[in-house]
Amino acid sequence: MKKCVLLFTCGLLVAMTLLTSAGGVQADEKRYKRSEEKYVIPDVTLINQDRQKVRLVDLLHSEKPVLLDFIYGTCTTICPVLSAGFSSLQRKLAADSEKVQLVSISIDPEYDTPEVMTEYLEKYQAKPGWVFLTGTREDIDKVMRAFDAYVPNKMSHYPITFLHAPGGERWVRIYGLIGTSDLMNEYQGLLRR
Amino acid sequence: MASHRRTLPETAAFLTAATVLLMLFFAGWVSAATVKPPAVAGLSEAEALRLGERMYRQGILPSGEPMLAIVQRDIEVEGTMFSCESCHLRSGLGSVEGKVITLPTNATELFKPFTSAAEEAIPAWSTMPQPIQWKIHRPAYTDETLAMALWAGIDPNGRELNWTMPRYLLEDRDMEILVFYLRHLSAAPSPGVTSSTIRLATVIAGEVPQSDREAMLAVLEAHIQARNGQSRREEERAKKSPFFRMKKTSAYRRLELVRWVLKGPPETWERQLADYYQQAPVFALLGGITSGEWAPVHAFCEVNRIPSILPLTRYPVVADSDWYTLYFTKGLYQEGEAAARFLRGLEEVPGDAPVVQVYRDDRDGRILAQAFSEVRGKLKQDPPQEAVLAPDSKVGKAFWQDLAKKHPGAVLLLWLPPRDLVGMEALGGLPEQPGKIFVSAGLLGDALSTIPETVRSFTYLTYPYRLPQERAKQMAVVRNWLRVKNIPLTNPEIQSGMYFAGWLLSNALMMMESDYYRDYFLDGIDMMNDEVYAIALYPRLSFGQGQRYASKGCYVVQLGEGSPPPLLPRSEWVIH
Numbered sequence: 001m002k003k004c005v006l007l008f009t010c011g012l013l014v015a016m017t018l019l020t021s022a023g024g025v026q027a028d029e030k031r032y033k034r035s036e037e038k039y040v041i042p043d044v045t046l047i048n049q050d051r052q053k054v055r056l057v058d059l060l061h062s063e064k065p066v067l068l069d070f071i072y073g074t075c076t077t078i079c080p081v082l083s084a085g086f087s088s089l090q091r092k093l094a095a096d097s098e099k100v101q102l103v104s105i106s107i108d109p110e111y112d113t114p115e116v117m118t119e120y121l122e123k124y125q126a127k128p129g130w131v132f133l134t135g136t137r138e139d140i141d142k143v144m145r146a147f148d149a150y151v152p153n154k155m156s157h158y159p160i161t162f163l164h165a166p167g168g169e170r171w172v173r174i175y176g177l178i179g180t181s182d183l184m185n186e187y188q189g190l191l192r193r
Numbered sequence: 194m195a196s197h198r199r200t201l202p203e204t205a206a207f208l209t210a211a212t213v214l215l216m217l218f219f220a221g222w223v224s225a226a227t228v229k230p231p232a233v234a235g236l237s238e239a240e241a242l243r244l245g246e247r248m249y250r251q252g253i254l255p256s257g258e259p260m261l262a263i264v265q266r267d268i269e270v271e272g273t274m275f276s277c278e279s280c281h282l283r284s285g286l287g288s289v290e291g292k293v294i295t296l297p298t299n300a301t302e303l304f305k306p307f308t309s310a311a312e313e314a315i316p317a318w319s320t321m322p323q324p325i326q327w328k329i330h331r332p333a334y335t336d337e338t339l340a341m342a343l344w345a346g347i348d349p350n351g352r353e354l355n356w357t358m359p360r361y362l363l364e365d366r367d368m369e370i371l372v373f374y375l376r377h378l379s380a381a382p383s384p385g386v387t388s389s390t391i392r393l394a395t396v397i398a399g400e401v402p403q404s405d406r407e408a409m410l411a412v413l414e415a416h417i418q419a420r421n422g423q424s425r426r427e428e429e430r431a432k433k434s435p436f437f438r439m440k441k442t443s444a445y446r447r448l449e450l451v452r453w454v455l456k457g458p459p460e461t462w463e464r465q466l467a468d469y470y471q472q473a474p475v476f477a478l479l480g481g482i483t484s485g486e487w488a489p490v491h492a493f494c495e496v497n498r499i500p501s502i503l504p505l506t507r508y509p510v511v512a513d514s515d516w517y518t519l520y521f522t523k524g525l526y527q528e529g530e531a532a533a534r535f536l537r538g539l540e541e542v543p544g545d546a547p548v549v550q551v552y553r554d555d556r557d558g559r560i561l562a563q564a565f566s567e568v569r570g571k572l573k574q575d576p577p578q579e580a581v582l583a584p585d586s587k588v589g590k591a592f593w594q595d596l597a598k599k600h601p602g603a604v605l606l607l608w609l610p611p612r613d614l615v616g617m618e619a620l621g622g623l624p625e626q627p628g629k630i631f632v633s634a635g636l637l638g639d640a641l642s643t644i645p646e647t648v649r650s651f652t653y654l655t656y657p658y659r660l661p662q663e664r665a666k667q668m669a670v671v672r673n674w675l676r677v678k679n680i681p682l683t684n685p686e687i688q689s690g691m692y693f694a695g696w697l698l699s700n701a702l703m704m705m706e707s708d709y710y711r712d713y714f715l716d717g718i719d720m721m722n723d724e725v726y727a728i729a730l731y732p733r734l735s736f737g738q739g740q741r742y743a744s745k746g747c748y749v750v751q752l753g754e755g756s757p758p759p760l761l762p763r764s765e766w767v768i769h
Contacts, residue, residue: 047769051572051769072737073737074719074737074738074739074740075290075737075738076279076280076282076288076290076295076720076738077279077280077288077290077293077295077357078290078291078293080274080275080279080280081264081265081268081357083274084264084265084268084270084274084275085265085268087270087274088267088268088269088270091269108735108737109767109769110723110733110735110745110746110766110767111735111737111740111745113769114769115571123273123274124274125271125274134769135769136765136767137767151291153722153723154723154735154737155289155290155291155720155721155722156291156722157290157291158291158292158293159291159293177265177357178265179265179266179267179268179356180265180267180268181266181267
């Protein structure tokens with residue numbers, strides 16, 4: 001019995017130590033998780049902010065390097081930071097910004113109409129070369145699944161950015177919210193391939 | 194705006210200088226901290242709060258310029274891209290999205306020590322032996338340490354905040370205004386909540402049929418009774434429960450649902466609502482039903498910042514930026530909108546085809562026509578022609594034949610009730626037969642058979658509900674719940690709607706724990722998962738920050754042969 005009490009007390013203290021050390025404030029030493037993956041792009045046609053039909057395969061397999069993320073217009077934390085990152089990258093690339101294709105795909109297609117997407121891009125001072133896509137829920141789900149980024153509900157989503165070089169077989173998958181210099185390094189690495 | 198943008202080196206220099214200045218300023222400020230001014234010098238409290246609120250919600254400085262910040266170490270952002278509210282939400286209680294948790298920044302949380310221990314723990318944590326007391330992650334913020342966190346991302350322990358939290362480039366006075374606002378943000382529980390009760394009201398406005406009123410009340414009261422029934426002995430657990438999840442159990446309150454019955458002309462309703470509120474304030478409005486208008490209730494809630502959850506109204510207020518009323522749909526407006534979008538996507542109808550809206554000069558007709566015209570304008574298409582029927586004019590076979598001759602081959606939007614569609618079979622088989630006809634399910638109601646079989650091949654119906662053939666499973670959920678509650682199924686639309694309203698209330702209250710702030714109640718609903726199960730009438734109800742119409746879609750269908758006719762979908766649920 002004494003042993004049980006001792007074990008329980010030790011367990012409680014260990015658990016409390018672990019819990020108390022998990023604070024809300026932490027330095028982000030490990031900034032992001034990176035991997036390279038092969039994805040098969042589904043043959044779906046989505047709609048861009050100008051209400052034009054866009055065949056996703058054609059857009060992603062164009063002559064330009066592609067950066068892609070999944071966002072939605074009324075997202076609270078993840079998407080604003082991802083989109084600020086895209087906006088910042090376009091500013092840094094300046095005149096070269098049109099040489100890279102930025103693609104944001106809505107995971108809230110019911111709400112994200114072309115009007116909402118246009119307003120969103122304006123808010124982030126998007127330049128030509130950044131396209132925001134919506135579509136039917138079925139098609140959006142197919143795309144998320146293809147990129148191993150499926151979430152059944154938009155509130156469960158997570159921050160991922162994908163990079164692809166023209167003609168490349170693999171995509172770079174970045175998990176986490178990252179700054180412009182890290183994103184720029186990844187982008188330049190892509191160009192050196 | 195671009196001319197005010199700092200470059201990154203300038204920004205870094207600014208940040209460093211701001212930090213140094215802060216240090217110097219800090220020393221003086223701390224010594225003077227005992228004499229705290231009541232508001233920001235030179236501003237009334239109301240003006241300081243207005244300016245602070247604009248900074249927090251819209252990211253706009255008192256000067257009118259956007260706030261500037263650095264996020265993720267090197268991303269320059271303007272407040273107009275996203276603001277404090279984007280992540281910490283309107284209440285300041287923070288958000289949870291996937292694995293990303295944004296901590297609270299409201300007054301009560303900021304200005305007390307942050308620890309994982311529940312305050313209401315029995316026995317109090319402070320009385321426990323020191324080794325097992327919970328660690329204080331950070332002491333309470335002061336105005337000065339909070340400014341340091343906002344400027345440089347350093348918390349009162351000297352630890353660096355995660356770089357997802359922006360570092361704001363603010364002048365001293367602007368910082369003072371923002372901190373002043375945060376001192377007042379969700380600082381005290383909202384009215385309508387006591388230590389034992391949450392008071393809610395449901396509004397019954399105008400001459401609502403007795404059967405409709407009873408159908409709504411029976412469902413809402415069953416929800417209230419279920420919560421107050423304390424099947425898990427909640428009140429007892431709140432008093433005696435040990436510390437584990439204490440906050441959840443101590444948050445329990447009984448619900449009280451009062452009826453606010455509005456009589457007389459709608460112009461007098463706001464006054465009546467104010468009188469009810471003055472007698473005994475409520476935390477929120479739940480459901481509600483009206484014979485016509487809802488706008489006065491909407492306006493009352495907006496002005497007084499009272500949440501109003503899912504009223505049953507034919508005339509929801511369609512507004513882009515209003516906050517406090519959550520509707521099921523945009524009503525008839527949503528149908529006019531869907532017709533315009535669907536028509537634009539029809540390849541067989543050229544963009545310059547003549548389009549004519551036919552409607553009575555009454556409220557229903559005007560809403561549908563306005564929605565169709567507005568969306569057509571947004572789609573950069575020519576405005577439709579209009580044939581507006583006077584209130585006393587008759588419609589019949591001759592009318593339809595004349596209309597077809599006048600607009601041969603046109604697309605006709607017949608925003609008319611069933612009684613005005615009599616004789617429309619005359620439109621079929623004419624040399625001038627219309628190209629397409631659109632009618633509204635909201636106006637037809639159950640009288641779908643009004644559409645004669647001779648015109649069904651080119652007639653489309655806007656249908657803002659789950660298709661009847663796909664409704665059985667979800668309706669069974671509602672039916673079974675009603676059976677358990679001993680409530681007869683008399684009005685599936687009202688009862689399934691209020692079933693969902695009660696379900697939503699229950700979930701929102703569970704999430705709130707004891708943080709009874711009205712804005713947090715709405716924030717909680719905004720953060721909820723999309724719902725496809727606890728609803729019968731709509732395929733999906735979805736939420737999100739500021740999204741105020743839960744059902745976003747509207748099918749366009751055609752009618753098959755027979756009576757009642759089967760509905761054949763011709764569009765997706767959401768038409769872009």
